[in-house]
Each structure stands twice: as C-alpha cells, then as structure tokens.
Amino acid sequence: MCSILLVDDHPLIVEGYILALNKDEGLLGKSKFTKAFDCLSAKEIIDEAVANGDFFDVAIVDFSVPSNETFKWNDGGDIILYLNKVMPECKTLMITGHTEVLTIYEIVKNIRPDGLASKHEISPDSLIGIVKEVLNGTRYQSEIVKHCLSEIVRKEMMYDDYNRAILVLLSKGYKLQELDEHIPLSNPTIKKRLAKMKQVFEVSDTATLVQNAIKLGFV
Structure with missing residues (x-):
C-alpha cells in the first residue's frame, strides 16, 4: 500500500488528485490518502504520523x-x-500556479522538493507519470520549471562583464579573432565562453546568439 499525503486548500483539487492516482493500481496498489487543507492541519497530520511510525511514501503539496x-x-x-x-524518506512533489522565474528559482534552491511542476501542466495522466518518477528517485522538473531555471542561468551568465563585452563587440561587427585585442582574455578562452553562451541560449551560431541577447536586453 502506498501512503500519500495531499495538501491543497481547494478540496476539489485534492479529490481530483485522488481520482487520477486511483486509475493506476499497478503503480500504487491500494493507496491510502491523507488530506490537509492548510499549513497548521498539515503539520498536525505529519506530527501524528511520525508519532505513530506511520510514514508517508509521497507528499503532494x-x-x-x-x-x-x-x-x-x-x-x-x-x-x-x-x-x-x-x-x-518521504518523497515530495510540489505543485504551483506560479510561473515567475524568481519564485521557481527560490523553490528549487531553498525548498528542494523531489518534484516540481506547474499546475498548468498537470493532467490526470501526467500526474501519474510524475508521481512514478518521484517515487523511483528521479528529481522531476516540468517543462515550465526548466524554462524558468534556464532564464535564471542566462541572466547569471550575462552578469559577467567579459561575456557582455564579447557580445557587444560582436554586435558592433568585430570578428571573433579580433576580440582578444579588446578583452584581456585569450582567443581559446573567448571561444569557450561563446560556446557556453550558445548552449545556455540554445542556439547553434554566433549571429543568432547576438540577436537573442539584444532582443532580451542583455546587450
């Protein structure tokens, strides 16, 4: 039997989770669901479970x-x-309606749930798949979460003065082999930085990288 803690302030959403998860008896067997609708009731339920040695397998919060x-x-x-x-030992899956980049970043950095997904991406079938991954030890991140985190990485990369200088010079028409005359970095180092920026911005060529950086206001 799989013991699942469900925490949401909307009872209809909690019941929807139960209906969805009960569809997959092969994964969860005959599951036991425990419900909480606010922080205080969740703590009381957790404390009682710990006192009784009745631990949850996964919590969806x-x-x-x-x-x-x-x-x-x-x-x-x-x-x-x-x-x-x-x-x-309890796996944790956080569901959020927030799509703000900094909010997602703070959840991943400071709370570190085993899984994090946007409510906009949750369906009965996808919820089953996500819970499977989390129970199997995978640190799950939905596509919206991954996109938000990539935005943070881009911004952090653009805080670097040399990276911005490389893109500024390229946007002004300087050739790659000329950059080491204006930036105190070797040509191989500049090429490595460019390759990393292309990877983060998910582009394959320098011209598109510069265009995207300008469009996003980094240059």
Whole structure:
C-alpha cells in the first residue's frame, strides 16, 4: 500500500488528485490518502504520523497553501521543509500556479522538493507519470520549471562583464579573432565562453546568439 499525503486548500483539487492516482493500481496498489487543507492541519497530520511510525511514501503539496494567523509557517514550502526534517524518506512533489522565474528559482534552491511542476501542466495522466518518477528517485522538473531555471542561468551568465563585452563587440561587427585585442582574455578562452553562451541560449551560431541577447536586453 502506498501512503500519500495531499495538501491543497481547494478540496476539489485534492479529490481530483485522488481520482487520477486511483486509475493506476499497478503503480500504487491500494493507496491510502491523507488530506490537509492548510499549513497548521498539515503539520498536525505529519506530527501524528511520525508519532505513530506511520510514514508517508509521497507528499503532494501546493505551494500556495494558506498559513494560519497563529501559526508561523507561510506556505507549502514550509510543509516540505518540515517533511524533509522529520520524515526524510518521504518523497515530495510540489505543485504551483506560479510561473515567475524568481519564485521557481527560490523553490528549487531553498525548498528542494523531489518534484516540481506547474499546475498548468498537470493532467490526470501526467500526474501519474510524475508521481512514478518521484517515487523511483528521479528529481522531476516540468517543462515550465526548466524554462524558468534556464532564464535564471542566462541572466547569471550575462552578469559577467567579459561575456557582455564579447557580445557587444560582436554586435558592433568585430570578428571573433579580433576580440582578444579588446578583452584581456585569450582567443581559446573567448571561444569557450561563446560556446557556453550558445548552449545556455540554445542556439547553434554566433549571429543568432547576438540577436537573442539584444532582443532580451542583455546587450
């Protein structure tokens, strides 16, 4: 039997998760579902489970679960952090309606759930697949999450003065072999930086890289 904790402040969403996951008996068998609808009730349920030695196999937690006026937790992130502390063997899947780059980055960096997906990408079939991956030990990230993280990497790369200088000079018509005359880097080092920027921007040629950097306001 698979024991699953579901935390969302919308009961209909919780029931939808149960209906979806019950479709795949081969994966989860006869699952046991435990529901919580806010941070305080989630903590009480987790504490009771720990006290009874009745651990969850996976927790599916909404990021925007409301806090309580008398309780210090702010959102679903605090629930997952607490689970990681008191029930580290429990896999965690965070679902969020947020698509802001910095919010996604903060969740990945500071909360570190085993899986992270946007609500916009969740369907009954995809939820089953995601839970399978998380239970099998895969650190799952949905396509929207991956896109947000790639945006952060691009911005971090463009904070580098030399990277920006390379693109600025190229945009002004300087040839690659001329750049080491204007930037205190060797030609091989400049080529390596260009190759890394192409990889991050997901382009194959220098001209498209420069165009994308200009379009996104990095140059």
